Amino acid sequence: MSEIIVPTPFEKKTADAVVIGGGIVGASTAFWLSKAGLKVILVEKRDALSSLTTAASVECFRTQFTEKAMADLALPSVEMFENFKDIVGLPDIDIGITQKGYLFVTDEPDRVPDLEKAIKQYDKLGIPGSELISGPDLHKRFPFLAPRALAATFNNRDGWISTHETTYGFAKGSKDVQFFIRTRVTGINLDSNGICGVETDKGTLHTRLVVNCAGPYAGSVGEMAGLDMPLRTVRRQKAFIRTSRKGVPPNAPFTVDLENHAYWRPEAGGVICAWVDPDEPDSPPSDELATDWDFAAESIYRVSRLNPFFETIADELKAEDVDVSAGQYVYTPDDKPVIGPCDEINGFHLNCGYWCGVMMSPEAGKRVADIVTGRMDNKDNPLRYSRFKEGDVEKGDTFLK
Numbered sequence: 001m002s003e004i005i006v007p008t009p010f011e012k013k014t015a016d017a018v019v020i021g022g023g024i025v026g027a028s029t030a031f032w033l034s035k036a037g038l039k040v041i042l043v044e045k046r047d048a049l050s051s052l053t054t055a056a057s058v059e060c061f062r063t064q065f066t067e068k069a070m071a072d073l074a075l076p077s078v079e080m081f082e083n084f085k086d087i088v089g090l091p092d093i094d095i096g097i098t099q100k101g102y103l104f105v106t107d108e109p110d111r112v113p114d115l116e117k118a119i120k121q122y123d124k125l126g127i128p129g130s131e132l133i134s135g136p137d138l139h140k141r142f143p144f145l146a147p148r149a150l151a152a153t154f155n156n157r158d159g160w161i162s163t164h165e166t167t168y169g170f171a172k173g174s175k176d177v178q179f180f181i182r183t184r185v186t187g188i189n190l191d192s193n194g195i196c197g198v199e200t201d202k203g204t205l206h207t208r209l210v211v212n213c214a215g216p217y218a219g220s221v222g223e224m225a226g227l228d229m230p231l232r233t234v235r236r237q238k239a240f241i242r243t244s245r246k247g248v249p250p251n252a253p254f255t256v257d258l259e260n261h262a263y264w265r266p267e268a269g270g271v272i273c274a275w276v277d278p279d280e281p282d283s284p285p286s287d288e289l290a291t292d293w294d295f296a297a298e299s300i301y302r303v304s305r306l307n308p309f310f311e312t313i314a315d316e317l318k319a320e321d322v323d324v325s326a327g328q329y330v331y332t333p334d335d336k337p338v339i340g341p342c343d344e345i346n347g348f349h350l351n352c353g354y355w356c357g358v359m360m361s362p363e364a365g366k367r368v369a370d371i372v373t374g375r376m377d378n379k380d381n382p383l384r385y386s387r388f389k390e391g392d393v394e395k396g397d398t399f400l401k
């Protein structure tokens, strides 16, 4: 039986595996390790699971990835979102899956070959259902787009979920996991065989297996084990805008302007819009990120270019209808996550380095468990940590990251 508790101080406890971090990635990892028969303790410093980066996300998932290593995580993860009740064994759980697609749009003729190339790559990777849509067909199917929109890639299987329900679904569906909230990891103990325990502010956890799922703090947790991981943390913001305007197309997909990195999607009671600023500097991991006073205005301005109905939203906007929040993307040298053991420290496993951890979390957690139980050889895992020292590091050309 699993439980989510604030533990009373203890001298020592023992687990087969300790998962550090109670975001969606940690919850999925704990779920899959417990399904593989391990007794797991997950440690989360905050008051609740799913309360840091996972809560800051736009909650979207997609199949449209041009890199095989990413598609191999994304596709099975979408399947798991689609079959979540069966996966976690909870017939009543509702993760609010909404599959209205991802639409990557351009108005730049020079960009169209990139879209054609992406579609060919999706076909090659066996990603079903991706379409290149252009000209009058594009405007017929997505009449909210500005006349200048030229072409788009679209996959109607893509969409969004409730990350809160999904994280708690993994937790409630776990077999033998203790989820310790309000418990901070302060150190990692090593002996001549590698990992031997985890120090927390509530007591010591004895274990030979640790999985680092600490999101933006994964680098700090790595340092506790003596590992200097090549991770960068970058603030990303989003704006929720309350509006009941009739002009907002309620069935629109997650729509991305490829020319200015802006995106939007419908959300209950309004819209979410944002943009990914390529010049945003790195910032240290933080639970208290400030937001920019003009982020919502800048995002609306940017999405308006290809989605002109936003101009009317802007005209009637009141400050109390706008909520801006922020979290941090984590980037690795090749913009792909790190999953699996690190050779340097026996028993120290990683599941971190995400800018897209929501959509990858189901299969990424399963991969950790598959490697731990020997079902997958880490040599066959393209996201292994050793790729950085092996020099197998290539940035892909997936849109919007």
Ligand SMILES: Cc1cc2nc3c(=O)[nH]c(=O)nc-3n(C[C@H](O)[C@H](O)[C@H](O)COP(=O)(O)OP(=O)(O)OC[C@H]3O[C@@H](n4cnc5c(N)ncnc54)[C@H](O)[C@@H]3O)c2cc1C
Pocket (backbone or CB within 6 Å): 020, 021, 022, 023, 024, 025, 026, 043, 044, 045, 046, 050, 051, 052, 053, 054, 055, 056, 057, 058, 059, 060, 061, 183, 184, 185, 186, 213, 214, 215, 216, 217, 221, 235, 236, 237, 238, 326, 327, 328, 329, 352, 354, 355, 356, 357, 358, 359, 360
């Ligand atoms: C604006 C924005 C939009 C995004 N949109 C999307 C999207 O649409 N789709 C998508 O896939 N991704 C999106 N992302 C990225 C996504 O949110 C993250 O990749 C994902 O949430 C990472 O999950 P996680 O569990 O690794 O991290 P987190 O949710 O941050 O969880 C890590 C946890 O570790 C805990 N922790 C850290 N250190 C310690 C310690 N010492 N002791 C105990 N606990 C500790 C933290 O408190 C935290 O709860 C977005 C991010 C942002 C900021």
